[in-house]
Amino acid sequence: xxxxxxxxRTVLLEAIRRKEIYAITLVSLLLLTVIFSIDFFQIEGLMxxxxxxxxxxxxxxxxxxxxxxxxxxxxxxxxxKTIYPLMAKPLRRTSFLSGKLLGVILAALFCFSLFMFVxxxxxxxxxxxxxxxxxxxxxxxxxxxxxxxxxxxxxxxLVMNLDAAxxxxxxxxxxxxxxxxxxxxxxxFVGIFGKTMLTVLTFIIPQLALFDFSGxxxxxxxxxxxDLNTLAILTAYAFVFSGFYYLLCIxxxxxRAI
Amino acid sequence: MNxxxxxxxxxxxxxxxxxxxxxxxAVRNISFQIKKxxxxxxxxxxxxxxxxxxxxxxxxxxxxxxEALVFGDKAGSVQSRKRIGYLPEVALYxxxxxxxxxxxxxxxxxxxxxxxxxxxIPPLLDQLGLKDKGEVLLKNFSKGMQQRLxxxxxxxxxxxxxxxxxxxxxxxxxxxYELRHVLLDLKQKGRTIFFSSxxxxxxxxxxxxxxxxxxxxxxxxxxxxxxxxxxxLFEIIFSLDSASMPPVVTKFxxxxxxxxxxxxxxxxxxxxxxxxxxxxxxxxxxxxxxxSRTLEEYFIELVGEKGEKQAV
Numbered sequence: 199x200x201x202x203x204x205x206x207r208t209v210l211l212e213a214i215r216r217k218e219i220y221a222i223t224l225v226s227l228l229l230l231t232v233i234f235s236i237d238f239f240q241i242e243g244l245m246x247x248x249x250x251x252x253x254x255x256x257x258x259x260x261x262x263x264x265x266x267x268x269x270x271x272x273x274x275x276x277x278x279k280t281i282y283p284l285m286a287k288p289l290r291r292t293s294f295l296s297g298k299l300l301g302v303i304l305a306a307l308f309c310f311s312l313f314m315f316v317x318x319x320x321x322x323x324x325x326x327x328x329x330x331x332x333x334x335x336x337x338x339x340x341x342x343x344x345x346x347x348x349x350x351x352x353x354x355x356l357v358m359n360l361d362a363a364x365x366x367x368x369x370x371x372x373x374x375x376x377x378x379x380x381x382x383x384x385x386x387f388v389g390i391f392g393k394t395m396l397t398v399l400t401f402i403i404p405q406l407a408l409f410d411f412s413g414x415x416x417x418x419x420x421x422x423x424x425d426l427n428t429l430a431i432l433t434a435y436a437f438v439f440s441g442f443y444y445l446l447c448i449x450x451x452x453x454r455a456i
Numbered sequence: 457m458n459x460x461x462x463x464x465x466x467x468x469x470x471x472x473x474x475x476x477x478x479x480x481x482a483v484r485n486i487s488f489q490i491k492k493x494x495x496x497x498x499x500x501x502x503x504x505x506x507x508x509x510x511x512x513x514x515x516x517x518x519x520x521x522x523e524a525l526v527f528g529d530k531a532g533s534v535q536s537r538k539r540i541g542y543l544p545e546v547a548l549y550x551x552x553x554x555x556x557x558x559x560x561x562x563x564x565x566x567x568x569x570x571x572x573x574x575x576x577i578p579p580l581l582d583q584l585g586l587k588d589k590g591e592v593l594l595k596n597f598s599k600g601m602q603q604r605l606x607x608x609x610x611x612x613x614x615x616x617x618x619x620x621x622x623x624x625x626x627x628x629x630x631x632x633y634e635l636r637h638v639l640l641d642l643k644q645k646g647r648t649i650f651f652s653s654x655x656x657x658x659x660x661x662x663x664x665x666x667x668x669x670x671x672x673x674x675x676x677x678x679x680x681x682x683x684x685x686x687x688x689l690f691e692i693i694f695s696l697d698s699a700s701m702p703p704v705v706t707k708f709x710x711x712x713x714x715x716x717x718x719x720x721x722x723x724x725x726x727x728x729x730x731x732x733x734x735x736x737x738x739x740x741x742x743x744x745x746x747x748s749r750t751l752e753e754y755f756i757e758l759v760g761e762k763g764e765k766q767a768v
Contacts, residue, residue, distance in 0.1 A: 200564065201564075204561055204564045204565055207561075208553070208561060211552060211553065211557070212550065212552050215552040216552060278548045279546055279548060280549060280550060282514075282516065282542070282544035283542065283543075283544060283549070283562060283609055283610075284562075284565070285514075285515070285516065286514050286537060286540070286541075286542035286544075286610075287537060287562060287565035287566055288534045288537040288538040288565065288566065288567070289534075289565050455511075455517045455518060456516035456517070
């Protein structure tokens with residue numbers, strides 16, 4: 199466990215000391231500031247819309263950070279040859295991967311915490327309330343999404359180069375968020391083959407839209423928080439996908455020459 | 457562990473890169489052993505198969521055939537890596553970390569606790585000429601400083617065996633001198649040292665034994681003392697009219713040297729005879745000395761011979 203922590207601490211340290219994570223955070227914070235500054239209309243509906251957009255921006259910025267961070271972990275180790283002294287230590291390859299996974303999630307949490315802090319301050323500043331049960335569920339579901347994206351980023355970076363892994367990761371994220379939703383509408387208009395394909399794709403591509411609780415958090419007076427059963431199913435769903443990707447990563451990485 | 461215990465054993469090792477028609481054999485069926493307490497140099501030109509062999513020993517590469525064992529365990533196993541320290545040929549260390557943090561990471565992975573790390577890191581940095589550099593970010597380290605830090609990470613857990621790929625790569629003369637002292641100290645403590653190097657003078661001064669590899673095959677494996685024995689040559693530099701050159705000297709093909717000649721003789725009796733003949737012929741002997749070929753010269757000759765034989 200200590201070796202996993204040591205590796206993850208290195209990832210976290212890199213994320214904190216490198217400037218790019220702050221660049222993403224700064225751009226997102228600027229957007230959020232603009233959104234929260236538009237409060238002079240005092241129109242509740244508009245305010246809610248802006249808050250929902252703010253939460254979606256934070257989710258997207260965190261997802262992009264996760265994709266970039268996770269995709270580059272392994273290629274950078276190979277490129278800079280830092281993997282050699284590391285793997286010369288009594289460190290299992292699975293521990294190395296687990297450490298990297300934990301580190302990326304911690305780094306993403308660091309980034310996400312900055313967003314959350316600004317969101318809470320901004321919401322309270324414009325006089326809105328935070329529906330805490332909804333808000334905590336939003337954070338939890340984002341964490342599950344981070345886990346899926348991190349393992350996916352690792353997997354992609356093990357089978358292709360860094361640029362391709364990042365590009366495909368982003369495409370995957372957008373696809374999983376948008377296309378899957380559109381499958382529901384398409385389903386009624388396609389033939390048997392199309393229906394089969396859509397069903398297969400629905401099972402292959404994780405439905406990241408399930409983890410987007412921003413709308414329900416903003417409209418909390420209409421939507422109750424998720425019950426524990428649903429949360430458990432969503433957790434299991436996220437673990438199945440991230441577990442499958444992680445398993446593939448282990449199989450590939452254990453056989454890989456360094 | 458007794459003195460004769462095998463630390464590293466390589467058996468019929470074959471390393472291949474690529475697949476099918478593009479397969480390139482980097483290491484071709486080599487076998488050797490390194491015993492406890494030995495200091496062994498692994499010598500070869502670029503692309504000879506040194507790094508590939510070392511990578512198999514460390515478990516980074518998987519052999520196409522054969523195997524490598526470290527302390528009796530399969531190379532690359534966690535058990536084997538617990539007892540070994542490794543310095544890679546080229547490595548950049550995390551530029552966003554401080555030297556102290558890096559050593560804490562590597563030492564921690566070796567199982568050292570915080571207290572042990574706090575005790576070990578300052579003297580280790582001092583020993584490697586990095587005193588007061590513990591809190592400096594590695595992005596500000598020069599190549600030589602990074603190499604010194606690399607050595608520090610390899611020895612931080614005081615491993616029983618050390619495997620260094622290109623020992624003094626990137627080090628300036630002072631760094632090499634300091635490193636030699638570190639290694640001699642480790643050698644005196646009974647540590648097993650196996651390293652590849654281009655610096656053959658370094659190999660001469662540090663090794664008990666050398667293994668020479670060329671195009672994936674071992675060409676010589678011998679104690680350094682044995683290799684150096686047949687290398688003795690005698691050199692005479694003299695001035696003499698070419699017409700009066702004694703036959704005992706001409707048979708050794710004198711070559712022009714300034715306004716005189718130079719002759720190399722590989723037999724002490726012939727050397728003595730040549731000196732007498734030159735003196736009798738009225739030659740002015742400018743210098744007469746015993747000259748040893750360096751390991752480097754021996755290696756170049758050996759590799760040249762092999763290359764010629766293969767070309768034929």
